[in-house]
Amino acid sequence: MAPTASTVPVSTAAGLRLDRGGPSAVLSLSGTWTLAADLSAANAFLADPHALDGLPSSTLRVADAGIAAWDSPLLVFLRRLAVAAPKGTTLDLSGLPSGVRALLDLASAVPPRARDAAPPEPSWLARVGLASQACFQHTGESLRFLVDLAASAGRMLVGKGRHRRADFLDVLSECGPGALPILFLMSLLVGMIVAFLGAIQLKLFGAEIFIADAVAIAMTREMGALMTGIVMSGRTGAAFAARLGTMQVNEEIDALRTLGFSPMDYLVAPRALALLLMMPLLATYSMAAGILGGAIAGIATMDLTPAQYLHETLSSMSVKGIASGLFKAAVYGVVIAVSGCRQGIACGRSAESVGTATTAAVVNAIVWIIVMDSLISVLYMLLGI
Amino acid sequence: MTAADQAPLRAEHLTLAYGERVIQRDLDFTVNRGDIFIVMGGSGCGKSTLLRHLIGLQRPAAGRVFYGAADYWAADPADRAAILRRIGVLYQGGALFSSMTLAENVAVPLETCTPLPPRDIRALAELKLALVGLAGFGDYYPSEISGGMRKRAGLARALALDPEILFFDEPSAGLDPVSAKRLDDLMLRLRDALGATLVVVTHELASLLSIGTNSVFLDAATLTQIATGAPRDLLADCPDPTVQAFLRRGELPPPPKTKETRP
Numbered sequence: 001m002a003p004t005a006s007t008v009p010v011s012t013a014a015g016l017r018l019d020r021g022g023p024s025a026v027l028s029l030s031g032t033w034t035l036a037a038d039l040s041a042a043n044a045f046l047a048d049p050h051a052l053d054g055l056p057s058s059t060l061r062v063a064d065a066g067i068a069a070w071d072s073p074l075l076v077f078l079r080r081l082a083v084a085a086p087k088g089t090t091l092d093l094s095g096l097p098s099g100v101r102a103l104l105d106l107a108s109a110v111p112p113r114a115r116d117a118a119p120p121e122p123s124w125l126a127r128v129g130l131a132s133q134a135c136f137q138h139t140g141e142s143l144r145f146l147v148d149l150a151a152s153a154g155r156m157l158v159g160k161g162r163h164r165r166a167d168f169l170d171v172l173s174e175c176g177p178g179a180l181p182i183l184f185l186m187s188l189l190v191g192m193i194v195a196f197l198g199a200i201q202l203k204l205f206g207a208e209i210f211i212a213d214a215v216a217i218a219m220t221r222e223m224g225a226l227m228t229g230i231v232m233s234g235r236t237g238a239a240f241a242a243r244l245g246t247m248q249v250n251e252e253i254d255a256l257r258t259l260g261f262s263p264m265d266y267l268v269a270p271r272a273l274a275l276l277l278m279m280p281l282l283a284t285y286s287m288a289a290g291i292l293g294g295a296i297a298g299i300a301t302m303d304l305t306p307a308q309y310l311h312e313t314l315s316s317m318s319v320k321g322i323a324s325g326l327f328k329a330a331v332y333g334v335v336i337a338v339s340g341c342r343q344g345i346a347c348g349r350s351a352e353s354v355g356t357a358t359t360a361a362v363v364n365a366i367v368w369i370i371v372m373d374s375l376i377s378v379l380y381m382l383l384g385i
Numbered sequence: 386m387t388a389a390d391q392a393p394l395r396a397e398h399l400t401l402a403y404g405e406r407v408i409q410r411d412l413d414f415t416v417n418r419g420d421i422f423i424v425m426g427g428s429g430c431g432k433s434t435l436l437r438h439l440i441g442l443q444r445p446a447a448g449r450v451f452y453g454a455a456d457y458w459a460a461d462p463a464d465r466a467a468i469l470r471r472i473g474v475l476y477q478g479g480a481l482f483s484s485m486t487l488a489e490n491v492a493v494p495l496e497t498c499t500p501l502p503p504r505d506i507r508a509l510a511e512l513k514l515a516l517v518g519l520a521g522f523g524d525y526y527p528s529e530i531s532g533g534m535r536k537r538a539g540l541a542r543a544l545a546l547d548p549e550i551l552f553f554d555e556p557s558a559g560l561d562p563v564s565a566k567r568l569d570d571l572m573l574r575l576r577d578a579l580g581a582t583l584v585v586v587t588h589e590l591a592s593l594l595s596i597g598t599n600s601v602f603l604d605a606a607t608l609t610q611i612a613t614g615a616p617r618d619l620l621a622d623c624p625d626p627t628v629q630a631f632l633r634r635g636e637l638p639p640p641p642k643t644k645e646t647r648p
Binding site: 034035036039071072073076079080099100102103106108109110111112113348349350352 | 495
């Protein structure tokens with residue numbers, strides 16, 4: 001709005017003046033008391049510890065000496081003034097606009113509530129104890145979840161589980177074929193990386209042809225399953241946690257319970273079985289893609305013919321090696337389903353907790369995949385597989 | 386005409402649509418200063434959609450929304466931001482940021498839109514929380530308090546920048562009758578003390594009849610407004626059967642007053 005000739009120029013600063021003469025002191029307020037105004041005079045007044053010394057009586061009258069505009073800052077000032085005034089002083093606000101008094105009454109209508117005292121910080125010994133307790137509890141819960149899941153999967157396999165076939169098929173297609181493109185890319189690249197790494201060493205001995213063996217063995221025994229596990233924990237494990245977490249926030253899981261469905265039977269078992277079925281298939285695919293990647297790298301950088309490479313690859317692969325990789329993949333599938341679904345079901349009721357649950361699901365799945373990988377590798381070594 | 390006597394909010398031939406699907410068309414209404422303006426209508430008639438269009442969350446398919454003299458959707462982004470700073474919105478569930486305490490929630494608009502030092506911001510946040518009856522709750526997280534308190538905390542955040550227009554989306558939804566009445570009282574007192582204008586989306590009869598001073602009635606069947614005016618007046622004289630059914634909870638209106646010819 002353009003200023004017109006008739007508008008009176010208004011100071012954009014808050015003004016105040018304390019007058020100690022007369023029977024009681026008068027604090028006159030003037031000017032603009034808004035968020036945009038210059039409040040330095042008011043702040044300086046409150047900051048001065050002697051500003052209110054030597055008042056003639058126990059009443060301090062606050063008067064409106066031309067307040068042009070006011071907002072919350074005026075209210076804040078008056079609340080601070082009440083605290084800063086010497087003990088026993090009463091503020092007489094009757095001279096202020098009625099809106100100011102109404103808002104101050106409203107603000108003091110409900111007495112402030114003191115925050116419950118925080119419990120004392122535990123000592124480091126207590127913290128270690130609490131952390132170990134939580135760790136045991138967490139492991140116990142995971143195991144119980146796994147046992148429940150096994151029972152539920154058993155019911156489902158004998159046809160007594162209560163789930164919708166359409167849901168199961170949806171999950172199957174989502175965690176199976178849907179993952180193929182990204183898995184192909186990742187595995188192809190890993191196969192190439194293994195080939196390049198091996199090539200540098202094997203060239204020193206003139207044994208380039210063994211590149212094919214290295215890639216084939218690495219992909220079938222280890223990398224195929226591991227890459228599938230990592231891709232699927234990021235893709236499907238996170239999706240499970242987010243999906244079930246959102247259902248928890250939305251009270252859908254409560255609704256399932258009251259409709260007589262066990263969330264374990266209805267939601268978790270189909271997902272776990274779908275992953276258990278799909279993971280070995282995906283791992284086979286990943287192995288093939290990795291071997292293809294190794295072949296591309298090997299044939300492109302060394303003088304190996306495709307026929308030579310293929311022959312060497314086939315001679316180094318064994319049913320035992322492939323089977324051991326597929327078993328790992330199946331185990332990872334269970335790990336991903338359990339961590340994803342458990343975090344989702346245990347999710348809190350807020351939007352934030354869905355994010356936390358999803359993060360925890362992916363982190364847990366990857367950590368446990370690596371741990372299981374090492375355990376199974378040790379087991380294979382002991383059994384001589 | 387100066388800004389002072391211009392209506393703070395005005396809708397002109399407003400058409401609301403999601404893609405091809407028209408929700409409401411040709412809405413024309415004026416919200417005057419100091420009004421408690423009720424947006425009412427049955428479920429699914431587009432009340433909340435209208436609110437989203439008024440507060441700049443969604444661009445209307447046709448028509449204009451005026452804040453004072455400024456056409457909101459024709460303004461450039463900086464002017465739009467300035468307009469939005471003059472309004473406050475209370476969302477249905479409070480819409481508090483769950484990772485922040487109540488005091489931090491109220492402080493967010495103050496920190497970004499004013500040059501105040503942290504100490505003053507803290508004091509302002511405490512004042513706003515005290516105004517809605519939540520003094521001393523500044524350090525609580527939204528998850529630690531009840532739904533009604535969350536709603537009031539949302540109101541404290543909406544009040545942070547001393548808005549000229551306050552929008553309420555279903556303020557009494559999910560509240561018990563006593564809390565709902567208290568929220569109504571709080572809205573009235575804040576309006577009187579701050580001189581603000583309130584726009585309230587609601588279908589809570591008790592509330593809209595007691596506080597509303599003006600209204601627009603959206604009809605889901607004809608997809609447009611079928612009545613405007615103070616809800617109590619509509620209850621008394623609106624001839625439209627849909628409006629009457631709504632305001633009387635489906636009970637039949639009294640027989641129409643026949644114009645008696647004086648003997």
